[in-house]
Amino acid sequence: MDYSQFLMMPQEIGLLVVFLLVFLYDTFMPQKSLKGLPLFATIVFGIFTILSFCPQQVQEGMAFGDMFESNKATWAMKNILNIGMFIVLLQSIKWANSDFVSVRRGEFYELMLLTLFGMYLMISGRHFLVFVIGLETASLPLATLVAFEKKYYESHEAAAKYVLTAVFSSAIMLMGLSFVYGLTGTLYFNDIASSIVDDKSLLLIVALAFVIAGVGYKLSLVPFHLWTADVYQGAPTMVTSYLSVISKGSAAFAFFVIMVQVFGAAYSQVWEWMLYAIIIITITVGNLFAIRQRNLKRFLAFSSISQAGYIMLGVVAANAVGMASMMYYILVYIFSNLAAFGVIAVIERKTGKVTTDDYNGLFKTNPWLAFVMMLAMFSLGGIPPFAGFFSKFFIFVGAAQTGSVAIYVLVLIALINTIISLYYYLLVVKAMFIRQDECVIPTFKSHWTERAGLWICTLGIILIGILSCIYTSLSDITSSLSNMFTMI
């Protein structure tokens, strides 16, 4: 075996090193210094995040018998996830040291890092076996994390729902993959891509539908979204924020690679229309259900369903602009959603309040938190000059580049939905800023780690849009991918 292949996976190795350091700290450090474990894990992960940005380490090519690919796009995507992961870890330091949770804080960080490792495999895997292993590694530890607050009944219920849907969706996807294997006799991405070029059989359509359904569960696309609201509500807020951005972002990227690189030949025949319909109902249903929610975690669950629909616009575009816009969208979405969840987590930890009505007059008592929440809402709603506006515009441009009238109609439907979404995002802003006569939440001071996390999100929301270099470099990366768009 050629051991130099491991040089293809510097980020995976780095992540394992971080994991081992955290594990060793947890195992061998004396009991009284375990309080420092969350901070230790965050700092080590932060150092790893910065190191993995060094661009001279990007080795492009295939490894392990074409099962694993490393290129600039996977590198960039893993870095985007790292940024989000870092913010989540930073924000959860105070929570991890709180009562009931502190006993198991080591497990929290170890499991988080393991799921991230699974997502790396999903992103880089170029054989369905690797992909499925990555998917399972990313899903099953998450079920434990969802059940982390043992004392709450909702947490158990959420974990049960999550694990059942995760298993069920995996089963459906494996069924689809077995059909693909039956059709083509291989599970290598490149071989499948070349052997389904002229295939228009019904079996391929069924197989594709199953694969879309399987990944659709992860992305909580409608009609595979039913677990989302309950799990988001029941899980600890830090885990919810992790589920809503990192887990979703990695699945979206992997989905793009599978659909475009593997099933690209069936684009216009089969899955463009499946995805077309799914996007319309995902965005619309997510938005309409979000209007009625009073619990902010459920509210953001439905909002994240509709955001997933927007992310899928990048997949339906199936071109370099769409891919760059999708990655950019995920980055912006990470900052915006983590800002929103960060505020919710702080307030929940301090006061235990999570409904919209509790946020009445928040601006009067905690102006800074209200300001960050407002930025997050505006960014999610696509209001300039915040980053969300740019990401929405670019993803629409990516979709419209395909040029067909049908896609323009899709973009129009998505645009009208942004207005609906703006309505419910403004409801939160209204509660915080306009209803100043009743102040439910008293003034309090949040922990510095939480503030630091929110500061990073705030800067991201304000700067990512105005500084064009991030989108430009993502666009350079995706337009240099040689084998990605050949099948479309």
Next chain:
Amino acid sequence: MEIFSNMLIYFVIIPVLTLAGLALTKNKGINAIRAVAVTGATALVGLALYLVFYFLRQRHLGVTDDMILTTSVTWYAPLNIKLALGVDGVSVVMILLSAFIVFAGVFASWKMDPLPKQFFLWFFLLSTGVFGFFISVDLFTMFMFYEVALIPMYLLIGVWGSGNKNYSAMKLTLMLMGGSAFLMLGIIGIYFHSTATPGEYTMNLLEIAKNNAIPHDWQMFLFPMTFVGFGVLGAMFPFHTWSPDGHASAPTAVSMLHAGVLMKLGGYGCFRIAIYLMPFAAQQLGWIFLTLTGISIVYGAFSACVQTDLKYINAYSSVSHCGMVLFAILMFNNTAMTGAVLQMLSHGLMTALFFALIGMIYGRTHTRDIREMGGLMHIMPYLGVGYVIAGFASLGLPGLSGFVAEMTIFVGSFEHQDMFHRVLTIAATTSIVITAVYILRVVGKLLYGAVQNEHHRSLTDADATERIATATLIICVAIIGCFPNFFINIIRDSFNPVVEALTSVM
């Protein structure tokens, strides 16, 4: 940095610096807040005046480019999005108008309470959007600034408004954002048809107009999108319903800025993007929108006649007057379009004046219902005279701005050879009479007649800051009315490229 040598960018930088200055002030330090706001607003007026004379100087020196002060800096290279600046006569006068209204608006909100700092922050964010929109010639940048100008309205009305403010703020925001959704689709469509050579798409509207490559069938699809998108902001019937509620609930300075400047963004965008870039569809579909704007004019005027709330009367009057702007633009000739810009100026100033006066009267009487007021002329003569001047400007008395604008519009409209257009023009002209009816009704009821409420006798007249705010606007209205040629000279040549484009597709 090449862009900083262009003076236009300072129209964005000054409000942004004002924002930063305001952010540094303390919540309680009302004097510091006022000082920063006034400094920013004064600097904008100064720069705008300088721009006007610079523009005239350039034209005098024989510079005949469509746009002057053009600079283009790449922003998003992959999509060829640039920060492209440039102004022609229309944008110059619009910038001047905005600067004066921002200036007057700062003085009109002198005693803003509660949260003065936050109020001025949102106020200047809105101004940033407005100025950015007028100086840009890149579709993406224009659209971005357009939306920047819209969203502060929600909080400005929601937090500082009165009456049914939650409903109005939400309705206004959602309707305007709904318009901008259509607009965004229109812009994306224009972008992908901006050039005949695929792959070299551009967002620069001068280049798009020069390429003239948008296929006719796409024009028929994209023109309604963009025109409706901007038309919502221009209060075109049937998309005007946000305007009365929004104006009625908004605080004074916001009503001023909104009616005075923001609604002009609609008319400006219709002309600059929809008609200029898609002349074929404009010729083909113009009649539909012309009919709608004709309805706006007459319907708005009739609605104003039956309202009893001062702000509603003015809001419907704005629908009528802004309808006239779009109506004139759709006549596709130089005279009518010049009239449209004069009307934008005139309407911007006199509506701002109206709303300022209404705010001041309301601040004293605590009612806006004209049935509960009367004889105010004896009690507050300064405000009363101001109201009469604004009313006369609105109904088109010679010597004030309204006369010049409406005269130019109707003469220009009647120039159109087509019978349909002439009939519509005659129908629209009736609004002059109806305007006189509702203005004189309000003036008679509010200012003369018996005092309805004995408490009103003890009220005071305008104080110094209020006098500054109203006097600025009154002087501007009179200047336009007395020296229209000064403005017409700036505006006139700007329409040549549009009219040429429109005649070439006939």
